[in-house]
Amino acid sequence: MATMNMAQALNSAMDTMLARDPDVLIFGEDVGYFGGVFRCTTGLQQKHGADRVFDTPVAEGGILAMAVGMGAYGLRPVAEIQFADYIYPAMDQLVSEAARLRYRSGGEFWAPLTVRAPCGGGIFGGQTHSQSPEALFTHVCGLKTVIPSNPYDAKGLLISAIEDDDPVIFFEPKRLYNGPFDGHHERPVQPWAKHPASDVPEGYYNVPLGKAAVIREGSAATVLAYGTMVHVALAAVEETGIDAEVIDLRTLLPLDIDTIVESVNKTGRCVIVHEATRTSGFGAELCALVQEHCFFKLEAKIERVTGWDTPYPLAFEWDYFPGPRRVAKALQRVMEP
Amino acid sequence: MNAGTKEPLLQPTLRFHVPEPKARPGHAPDFSNLVLPVAGAAPRPPVNASAYDTRDLAGDLIRVLNDDGEAVGPWRPDIAVDVLLRGLRHMMLTRVFDERMLLSQRQGKTSFYMQCTGEEAVAVGQASALDSADMLFPTYRQQGLLIARDWSIVDMMCQVFSNSHDRMKGRQLPVMYSSRDANFFSLSGNLGTQFSQAVGWAMASAYKRDRRIAVTWIGDGATAEGDFHYAMTSAAVYQAPVVLNVVNNQWAISSYQGIAGGEEATFATRGVGYGIPALRVDGNDFLAVHAVTRWAAERARANLGPTLIELVTYRAAPHSTSDDPSKYRPADESSCWPLGDPIERLKKHLMHIGAWTEGEHTALREEVAEQVRTAAKEAESYGTLGQGPKHDPATMFEDVFREMPWHLRQQLEELGT
Ligand SMILES: Cc1ncc(C[n+]2csc(CCOP(=O)(O)OP(=O)(O)O)c2C)c(N)n1
Ligand SMILES: [Mg+2]
Numbered sequence: 001m002a003t004m005n006m007a008q009a010l011n012s013a014m015d016t017m018l019a020r021d022p023d024v025l026i027f028g029e030d031v032g033y034f035g036g037v038f039r040c041t042t043g044l045q046q047k048h049g050a051d052r053v054f055d056t057p058v059a060e061g062g063i064l065a066m067a068v069g070m071g072a073y074g075l076r077p078v079a080e081i082q083f084a085d086y087i088y089p090a091m092d093q094l095v096s097e098a099a100r101l102r103y104r105s106g107g108e109f110w111a112p113l114t115v116r117a118p119c120g121g122g123i124f125g126g127q128t129h130s131q132s133p134e135a136l137f138t139h140v141c142g143l144k145t146v147i148p149s150n151p152y153d154a155k156g157l158l159i160s161a162i163e164d165d166d167p168v169i170f171f172e173p174k175r176l177y178n179g180p181f182d183g184h185h186e187r188p189v190q191p192w193a194k195h196p197a198s199d200v201p202e203g204y205y206n207v208p209l210g211k212a213a214v215i216r217e218g219s220a221a222t223v224l225a226y227g228t229m230v231h232v233a234l235a236a237v238e239e240t241g242i243d244a245e246v247i248d249l250r251t252l253l254p255l256d257i258d259t260i261v262e263s264v265n266k267t268g269r270c271v272i273v274h275e276a277t278r279t280s281g282f283g284a285e286l287c288a289l290v291q292e293h294c295f296f297k298l299e300a301k302i303e304r305v306t307g308w309d310t311p312y313p314l315a316f317e318w319d320y321f322p323g324p325r326r327v328a329k330a331l332q333r334v335m336e337p
Numbered sequence: 338m339n340a341g342t343k344e345p346l347l348q349p350t351l352r353f354h355v356p357e358p359k360a361r362p363g364h365a366p367d368f369s370n371l372v373l374p375v376a377g378a379a380p381r382p383p384v385n386a387s388a389y390d391t392r393d394l395a396g397d398l399i400r401v402l403n404d405d406g407e408a409v410g411p412w413r414p415d416i417a418v419d420v421l422l423r424g425l426r427h428m429m430l431t432r433v434f435d436e437r438m439l440l441s442q443r444q445g446k447t448s449f450y451m452q453c454t455g456e457e458a459v460a461v462g463q464a465s466a467l468d469s470a471d472m473l474f475p476t477y478r479q480q481g482l483l484i485a486r487d488w489s490i491v492d493m494m495c496q497v498f499s500n501s502h503d504r505m506k507g508r509q510l511p512v513m514y515s516s517r518d519a520n521f522f523s524l525s526g527n528l529g530t531q532f533s534q535a536v537g538w539a540m541a542s543a544y545k546r547d548r549r550i551a552v553t554w555i556g557d558g559a560t561a562e563g564d565f566h567y568a569m570t571s572a573a574v575y576q577a578p579v580v581l582n583v584v585n586n587q588w589a590i591s592s593y594q595g596i597a598g599g600e601e602a603t604f605a606t607r608g609v610g611y612g613i614p615a616l617r618v619d620g621n622d623f624l625a626v627h628a629v630t631r632w633a634a635e636r637a638r639a640n641l642g643p644t645l646i647e648l649v650t651y652r653a654a655p656h657s658t659s660d661d662p663s664k665y666r667p668a669d670e671s672s673c674w675p676l677g678d679p680i681e682r683l684k685k686h687l688m689h690i691g692a693w694t695e696g697e698h699t700a701l702r703e704e705v706a707e708q709v710r711t712a713a714k715e716a717e718s719y720g721t722l723g724q725g726p727k728h729d730p731a732t733m734f735e736d737v738f739r740e741m742p743w744h745l746r747q748q749l750e751e752l753g754t
Contacts, residue, residue: 033361034591034665054355055592057561058528086527089563124448124722126510128526279744308748310737314448315499315507315722319730319752 004200005192007177009151010040010116013158014078016204018048021076024162026053028063028080028116037082038118038177064090064115068097071111076162084119084171085131098167099142114161114168119147120228120275121312121321122175122185130312132227132276137169138253138285144168144209145252149176149230150197153250156207164209173227173275181228182235183323212256214263218245221269221334224260224286226250229273229322236327242335244271252282260286261293268299269334273327278306303330356600358593362663366673370600371649373675376403376622377410384636388612395605395615398649401624406685414466414628418692424465424485424623425687428457428680430705431481434490435654437709438497438511442658446721447497447511453478455621455653455671458679459554459584461485462626467552467634472542474522474535474553477512478584478652488519490712499727500720506728506735520549529555529562532581536571539579539637550578550637558589560604561597569611569645576642580633581613583645584620586652591665608645620648621676623683649676 004012017024026041032055035042045053056063060081067077081087087094094115102110121130137145144166148154154172161168175181179190192198215230220242225233226249237244245263249255264270270290272283283304290302305322312320359367379399382390401408408414435452442450453460460481467473473482483493495502497511505515515523522531522538535553542549555565560583572579583604587594594600608615614636618629626648633644651674655662667673687693720726734741734749741749 029589030591032355037590037659050355050357051353055596057597058558058589058592059561059563061563062561088527126449126513126526127508128510278748308733308752309745310733311508313506313508313733314510315503315727316730316733320733 009155060090064093081117118174126314127311183232376400381411406689452654466630474531494716501726528559529564533568539577572643578637605647620650
């Protein structure tokens with residue numbers, strides 16, 4: 001075991017997989033010699049060679065097209081898109097190509113690629129370094145979407161993503177790279193070292209895709225969250241004193257519906273939290289599923305706490321970010337008799 | 338019939354090539370790949386030259402200023418001393434403005450800043466050769482365009498500080514200016530998008546039988562984006578009145594220009610392949626930059642179509658305040674850059690022609706420093722990111738659409754409660 005922050009845990013996952021599987025290649029803008037703008041690939045080129053960890057042209061469509069081609073050959077490409085906000089030039093390669101290759105070729109070809117991209121706000125990145133576009137990808141048939149909330153899961157999930165034979169979009173909440181963040185931006189930054197999930201095995205292990213984690217057991221209500229919002233939800237639960245169960249979805253697609261249904265059937269109340277914009281966000285899908293599966297057990301309307309339906313405004317980051325105060329209010333609303 | 342199956346070929350196994358820059362930290366800087374022709378050597382074709390006619394110029398380097406500060410050769414522009422003095426002032430103002438904003442970032446008055454240190458002749462030199470009505474589609478590193486158009490630096494600072502006078506209402510990353518009045522298109526954080534938009538604007542101007550042309554910029558790194566190639570194809574197909582500029586400052590964050598394909602062929606050479614006349618110019622030579630830009634603008638105005646210009650320069654500062662170049666390039670690389678400092682070179686020329694003195698230079702530097710100090714004081718009085726007045730957070734719901742739909746009005750109410 002070692003103590004790792006999330007960037008180090010991700011680095012360790014890639015290091016582990018580079019060592020285990022010669023077909024794993026890591027590439028993206030600035031990921032080679034420099035080690036990535038968030039330092040997630042630091043030292044990997046020096047250790048594993050420039051033909052396995054390398055810089056790419058600034059061309060996201062090109063990066064993911066290369067990944068599809070390499071995947072078709074039989075490699076396991078792990079491509080970094082520098083910010084989730086810059087994935088759009090690669091949309092066609094993901095939506096029309098990676099996601100459908102297996103289907104359209106009747107299983108002859110497939111693209112076992114992993115796309116890593118930092119997402120979310122909280123670092124004054126403005127509208128082009130803060131987005132959470134996960135719902136654009138969960139809406140596409142043939143893509144898996146993963147968002148970890150802590151170092152242990154980040155490493156285990158990334159290893160599973162790399163080993164998976166389908167394309168996986170792996171969003172890394174950038175505000176969590178260096179420490180857990182509960183939305184109290186005015187308080188001192190906490191390092192991961194104080195958090196139990198910073199205990200990370202140095203070698204190989206995995207956290208399976210498609211399995212949620214019950215982060216806090218409770219009986220009064222269920223909070224569904226992922227990424228940074230897991231920590232925000234926990235803070236809101238603490239602060240309200242409501243005995244809510246907090247579920248970290250970890251993988252959005254395929255979704256762990258059983259864990260969700262079991263919890264909501266038990267509590268009868270549900271709050272859904274995400275940082276992404278609300279309309280057609282992943283919360284809408286969750287809301288529909290909970291309604292479909294738990295209708296007769298629900299004792300209150302389902303609440304959604306999300307980013308507003310506007311671009312992420314730089315100066316109003318904390319008015320935009322769905323912090324613990326807003327989550328607490330939603331919790332209180334679902335508890336009203 | 339497959340001829341290859343008859344006799345087994347003695348084919349070596351394939352090798353995977355990944356390019357590497359000549360020097361990394363700890364190495365001596367090495368610019369031996371940059372061939373420097375003497376100033377004045379490059380021929381100047383007529384403005385109705387074909388793409389094919391420019392094929393040598395696209396691989397060459399047009400230089401006007403020689404080492405003595407003398408302007409030489411066919412590209413020596415017919416330019417009034419006034420224009421040169423204004424250019425010098427604007428470059429110096431741009432540099433001091435950058436220094437001040439960098440300091441403001443360190444002081445927490447803004448979260449982020451990007452300097453254009455060493456590249457001032459690109460924006461300022463090109464602006465000096467354009468009409469103020471021409472529409473600019475720049476990147477984040479052409480703040481000199483606004484300065485050269487005498488746009489208010491207080492206004493620019495207000496954007497950087499995201500304060501109560503920020504016309505972008507605190508929404509945009511610092512340096513992502515927009516100025517409709519200065520014909521300066523709203524900057525995007527997403528690389529390359531402006532390059533092909535400029536072509537569309539130019540097509541619209543042609544369609545409307547207007548007289549304004551479009552001018553756009555892209556970094557060496559971002560030429561890899563699809564938008565560069567969309568722009569080249571559309572500009573060639575529709576013979577759009579647009580000047581397409583590649584600012585080759587050698588680096589794209591930590592990736593040297595070879596990662597964008599700059600080692601295999603110059604960026605200017607790409608123009609020839611698309612059928613667009615192309616020039617490659619010493620980007621730190623104010624006179625050469627002015628001259629090639631004028632040539633390209635003249636072509637566009639005369640319905641001769643687009644031009645691609647590669648401006649060879651060097652990003653002397655870090656990529657942004659979030660960057661540390663000592664991690665990926667030799668610490669002294671900047672001081673070894675063979676094309677020097679654009680401000681020093683123009684100063685030398687002005688002194689050479691007897692239009693400038695050391696004393697006047699020192700006085701001008703003090704004058705622009707004072708101008709920036711005064712402007713910063715005023716801008717700070719309207720607030721900074723760290724403290725003081727800002728726009729009302731409720732304004733974040735405005736301008737998503739022209740009319741606010743019900744769901745945003747509802748969210749606005751929620752924000753208030
Ligand atoms: C579509 C997109 N991809 C990636 C980025 C991140 N990024 C910002 S600047 C930059 C390097 C650009 O280099 P270059 O085009 O050479 O311009 P320079 O910064 O040198 O002026 C990168 C990769 C981005 N802003 N947009
Ligand atoms: Mg560059």
